[in-house]
Amino acid sequence: MKERKAITFNSLGEFLIPLSRPLLAIVLALTVSAVLIWAAGANPIEAYAAMLQGSFGSVAALANTGVRAAPLILGGFAVGLGFKAGLWNIGGEGQIYLGAAAAAAVGIIPLPVPAWLHLLLTVMAGFVGGVLWMLAPAYLNAYRGVNLVCTTLMLNYVAGFFVSWLLHPPSPLAETDTHFPMSPLILPSARLPILIEGTSLHAGLILAVVLGVVLHVVLRYTHFGFRTRMVGENPEAARYAGIGVTRQIFLVLLICGGLGGLAGAGEVLGLKLRLFDFFAGGVGYEGLALAMLANGNPLGIIVGSVFFGSLKAGATKMQIVTGIEASLALVIEALTVIFVVAIGFGERVRLTRQKQKKSRA
Amino acid sequence: MDMNSISGWLQASVRLAASLMLVSVGAVYTERVGVINIGMEGMMLAGALASVAASFFTGNIVIAAICAMAVGGLLAILHAYITVSRRASQLISGFAINILALGATNxxxxxxxxxERARVATYPVLSPPELRAVPFFGEVIFAQPVIVWIALILPLVSAWVLYRTSWGLNIRAVGEHPHAVASVGLSVYRLKYTGVILSGVFAGLGGSALAMADLGYFAPAMTGGRAFVVLAALIVGKWNPIAVAAACMLFGAADALQLRIQTFxxxxxxxxxxxxxxxxxxxxxxGLVGRTAAPKTIGKPYDPEII
Incomplete structure (x- = not known):
C-alpha cells in the first residue's frame, strides 16, 4: 500500500516537472531580457505591457500572433516528428524554401479546375516539394548511415540559393520588370482563405493545428506511431521485434520534409502571396528550438509556437512604443531555450538517481 | 580571362577566404575536443558588431580586434558551460546562441x-608601395590588409601546435578517448573548455575581419551563413588545420567568383x-570524394562516470 502511494507521487512529479521547466525558463528569460531592455534605455514594464497588448490585446493582435505561429508550428513538427524517431532534421529551413517554391509554381498556373481543387493541389505541391528536398538526406541517412545533421544543414543553404536562382530571369518562376527578385502573384484560387476579415490571419493556422492533432493521434494510437517511437527509443529492440528500422527512418524523414514544405507553402499561399528569396529568415531553426522545448510532442509544439508567435507579434508593437528593435523577440526565444537546456541537466540527474533508488529497492 | 582579371579574382578570393580561415582555426580545436560549435555563426556576427563599435568609439583597431575576440570568447564560454558542464545538446545550444546573437546584434x-551606418577604418595595409607594385603577388598578397596575413599564417601555427606539441596531442586525444585522457590525470573539462573557447575567440576575430578587412561597417545578419561554410570546410579538410584552411580558400574563391558573375x-x-x-x-x-572520419566522440557529452 505504501509503495503504491510513492509511485503515484513520483509519476505526478514526472508529469509536473516537464511542464514547470519551460515555465521557469520563460520567467528567467523575461527577467534577463528586462535587464537588457533597461540597459537599452527603456522601461521594461512599459515594454512588456506593449508586447502583451500587441500579442493578445485585441482581435488584430491575436490574429497577428496566429499568423506568426502558423509557420512555427509546422516547422516545429518537421523537427519534432523526427525527434520521436531519434532523428535530427536540421533541414527545416531548406524544406520550407522548396515547399514554398513548389507551391508557388503550382499556385501561379491557371488550372482548369475548381478553386478548392487548385488550392488542394497547391498545398500538396508544397508537401511534395519538402519531401523531394528530403529525399537525398533521408536516403543517405537511412540506407548509408551518413550523418543527417550535416547533410540537412548543408542543404539549407543550397535551398536558399536555389530559390534565389528560381526568382531571377530567365526562370519561368521569376516576375518580370521588378526591382526585387520575386515570383508572380499567387492566383486567387490557390490562396489560403482569410479567417478574420481585415486581418492577415489565414487558414494555414487551421491546417497546422489540425495536422498537430492528426500527428498526436498517429504517434500515440497507430502502428506507424508505435514503430516510430520504438525506433526512437531503442532501435536495437525495434529491429529485434521485427520492425524495418531502415524503412521506418526513411519514411519518417520524408514526412518530416513534407511538413517543412507545408510550412513554406502556408507562408506563400496565405501571407506573402508571392515567393521571395531568403524569406524564411530562420523559421526552420526556431522550429528546432520549439521541438526541443516540447520534446517532440505535437500539442506542446503548438503551445510553444503560440508563445514564440506572441513574442514576435508583441515585439512589433513594443518597437513602436519603446523604440527598441523588434528583434528582441529573438533574444527572449534564445534565452528561453538556453535556460531550458541549462535546467534540463539537473532534472536528468534527479531522474537517474530516482531510477537507481528504485532498482536498489 | 586576362592576367589582370585573374589576379583581381585571386585577390578577392584571398580576402574573402581570410575571415573563413580565421574562424576555421578555432573550429578545428572545438571539434577536435569533441564539441560541435554551430554557434560560431552567432559568435562571428557578435564579433563583427563588437569590433566595429569598438573601433568607432576608440578609433583603435587593436582594441577593436580584442573586443571581437572577447565577445566571441564569452559566447563560447556559454556554449561550453551548456554542452560540457551541463552536457546538453550541442546543436540546440549552438542554434540558440545563433538566434541570441542575431537578435542581440540587431x-x-x-x-x-x-x-546612420557607422563607418570605421579598415585593417591597414602594411607593405611598402614597392612590394605592392610587384606584378601578380603584389596584388594578391602584399596589397592585402594585415588581418589577411594573420589569417594566412595562423593555420600553419595551429597545425604546428596540434601535431607537434604535447598540448596539441592532449587536444587530439580528448575528442577520441576522453577517459584515457582523464586516466593520465589530465582535466578533460579544461581541455574541452579551452577548445570551445578558442573557437569563439577566432570566430569573433573572423567576424571582425569580415566587417573591417575592406568594408569598414557592420550590417545586420552580415555573416550570412559563413560559419556554416567553415563547418563544411572542416569536413572536406578532414579536421586538419592546413587542409581545412585550403578548403576555406577554395570556398573563398567560389564566393569571389559569384561576386564577379553578379557584376560582369x-x-x-x-x-x-x-x-x-x-x-x-x-x-x-x-563517401564520393574520399573518406572523412570525424573525431570519435564528436557531439557526445562527456560523463566521467559512464565509459
Whole structure:
C-alpha cells in the first residue's frame, strides 16, 4: 500500500516537472531580457505591457500572433516528428524554401479546375516539394548511415540559393520588370482563405493545428506511431521485434520534409502571396528550438509556437512604443531555450538517481 | 580571362577566404575536443558588431580586434558551460546562441547607431608601395590588409601546435578517448573548455575581419551563413588545420567568383558557385570524394562516470 502511494507521487512529479521547466525558463528569460531592455534605455514594464497588448490585446493582435505561429508550428513538427524517431532534421529551413517554391509554381498556373481543387493541389505541391528536398538526406541517412545533421544543414543553404536562382530571369518562376527578385502573384484560387476579415490571419493556422492533432493521434494510437517511437527509443529492440528500422527512418524523414514544405507553402499561399528569396529568415531553426522545448510532442509544439508567435507579434508593437528593435523577440526565444537546456541537466540527474533508488529497492 | 582579371579574382578570393580561415582555426580545436560549435555563426556576427563599435568609439583597431575576440570568447564560454558542464545538446545550444546573437546584434546595432551606418577604418595595409607594385603577388598578397596575413599564417601555427606539441596531442586525444585522457590525470573539462573557447575567440576575430578587412561597417545578419561554410570546410579538410584552411580558400574563391558573375555576368548563374561548398561537403560525407572520419566522440557529452 505504501509503495503504491510513492509511485503515484513520483509519476505526478514526472508529469509536473516537464511542464514547470519551460515555465521557469520563460520567467528567467523575461527577467534577463528586462535587464537588457533597461540597459537599452527603456522601461521594461512599459515594454512588456506593449508586447502583451500587441500579442493578445485585441482581435488584430491575436490574429497577428496566429499568423506568426502558423509557420512555427509546422516547422516545429518537421523537427519534432523526427525527434520521436531519434532523428535530427536540421533541414527545416531548406524544406520550407522548396515547399514554398513548389507551391508557388503550382499556385501561379491557371488550372482548369475548381478553386478548392487548385488550392488542394497547391498545398500538396508544397508537401511534395519538402519531401523531394528530403529525399537525398533521408536516403543517405537511412540506407548509408551518413550523418543527417550535416547533410540537412548543408542543404539549407543550397535551398536558399536555389530559390534565389528560381526568382531571377530567365526562370519561368521569376516576375518580370521588378526591382526585387520575386515570383508572380499567387492566383486567387490557390490562396489560403482569410479567417478574420481585415486581418492577415489565414487558414494555414487551421491546417497546422489540425495536422498537430492528426500527428498526436498517429504517434500515440497507430502502428506507424508505435514503430516510430520504438525506433526512437531503442532501435536495437525495434529491429529485434521485427520492425524495418531502415524503412521506418526513411519514411519518417520524408514526412518530416513534407511538413517543412507545408510550412513554406502556408507562408506563400496565405501571407506573402508571392515567393521571395531568403524569406524564411530562420523559421526552420526556431522550429528546432520549439521541438526541443516540447520534446517532440505535437500539442506542446503548438503551445510553444503560440508563445514564440506572441513574442514576435508583441515585439512589433513594443518597437513602436519603446523604440527598441523588434528583434528582441529573438533574444527572449534564445534565452528561453538556453535556460531550458541549462535546467534540463539537473532534472536528468534527479531522474537517474530516482531510477537507481528504485532498482536498489 | 586576362592576367589582370585573374589576379583581381585571386585577390578577392584571398580576402574573402581570410575571415573563413580565421574562424576555421578555432573550429578545428572545438571539434577536435569533441564539441560541435554551430554557434560560431552567432559568435562571428557578435564579433563583427563588437569590433566595429569598438573601433568607432576608440578609433583603435587593436582594441577593436580584442573586443571581437572577447565577445566571441564569452559566447563560447556559454556554449561550453551548456554542452560540457551541463552536457546538453550541442546543436540546440549552438542554434540558440545563433538566434541570441542575431537578435542581440540587431537590437544593439539599432541602439548604438540609430540614424546612420557607422563607418570605421579598415585593417591597414602594411607593405611598402614597392612590394605592392610587384606584378601578380603584389596584388594578391602584399596589397592585402594585415588581418589577411594573420589569417594566412595562423593555420600553419595551429597545425604546428596540434601535431607537434604535447598540448596539441592532449587536444587530439580528448575528442577520441576522453577517459584515457582523464586516466593520465589530465582535466578533460579544461581541455574541452579551452577548445570551445578558442573557437569563439577566432570566430569573433573572423567576424571582425569580415566587417573591417575592406568594408569598414557592420550590417545586420552580415555573416550570412559563413560559419556554416567553415563547418563544411572542416569536413572536406578532414579536421586538419592546413587542409581545412585550403578548403576555406577554395570556398573563398567560389564566393569571389559569384561576386564577379553578379557584376560582369556569365553563362552560369551566380548562385551556383555559392552552392559549391555545401554540395561538395555532402559529396564528401556520402563517401564520393574520399573518406572523412570525424573525431570519435564528436557531439557526445562527456560523463566521467559512464565509459
Amino acid at each position: 537590437v544593439g546595432y539599432a541602439r548604438l547607431f540609430p540614424t 555576368g556569365a553563362v552560369i548563374p551566380y548562385q551556383f558557385p555559392l552552392m559549391v561548398p555545401y554540395l561538395l561537403t555532402i559529396a564528401a560525407l556520402a
